[in-house]
Amino acid sequence: xxxxxxxxxxxxxxxxxxxxxxxxxxxxxxxxxxxxxxxxxxxxxxxxxxxxxxxxxxxxxxxxxxxxxxxxxxxxxxxxxxxxxxxxxxxxxxxxxxxxxxxxxxxxxxxxxxxxxxxxxxxxxxxxxxxxxxxxxxxxxxxxxxxxxx
DNA sequence: GCCAACGTTGGC
DNA sequence: GCCAACGTTGGC
Numbered sequence: 001x002x003x004x005x006x007x008x009x010x011x012x013x014x015x016x017x018x019x020x021x022x023x024x025x026x027x028x029x030x031x032x033x034x035x036x037x038x039x040x041x042x043x044x045x046x047x048x049x050x051x052x053x054x055x056x057x058x059x060x061x062x063x064x065x066x067x068x069x070x071x072x073x074x075x076x077x078x079x080x081x082x083x084x085x086x087x088x089x090x091x092x093x094x095x096x097x098x099x100x101x102x103x104x105x106x107x108x109x110x111x112x113x114x115x116x117x118x119x120x121x122x123x124x125x126x127x128x129x130x131x132x133x134x135x136x137x138x139x140x141x142x143x144x145x146x147x148x149x150x
Numbered sequence: 151g152c153c154a155a156c157g158t159t160g161g162c
Numbered sequence: 163g164c165c166a167a168c169g170t171t172g173g174c
Contacts, residue, residue, distance in 0.1 A: 043168095044170095064159080065160065068161075127158085128168095
């Protein structure tokens with residue numbers, strides 16, 4: 001691979017946050033499965049975010065409901081394709097794989113109280129299940145959670 | 151195209 | 163379990 005190609009990949013990487021109720025599908029489930037199709041998204045904004053994902057993009061996995069924290073990092077390994085679980089409508093899913101767990105989880109409360117993270121979509125619109133994360137937010141969260149990507 | 155009614159999600 | 167916020171649906 002050329003150096004130009006490498007640089008392009010880095011420059012072009014996008015970051016995301018995927019929300020899941022752990023009683024339905026948790027980070028531990030993803031680690032067990034290693035990879036999974038992220039199906040079941042039935043919201044237009046979330047679907048558009050799924051469509052914008054590229055192979056190699058990274059996403060935090062956030063546990064909604066009882067935990068309310070960011071727990072791990074996943075990588076997009078297949079871009080959007082028709083969601084096989086959708087009986088009607090143009091819904092899509094992407095394939096993700098577990099990369100690393102966070103060194104420690106980062107709770108919603110702490111996100112709300114951390115300068116630089118208060119602008120996260122999670123804070124303004126906690127209901128959106130597939131959200132973009134800025135590069136600055138991404139790096140800050142890696143730092144706060146003591147998470148190292150190999 | 152507006153808006154009331156309804157359903158769902160998720161924080162508390 | 164409650165309820166606020168949000169998104170979708172459907173009547174007009």
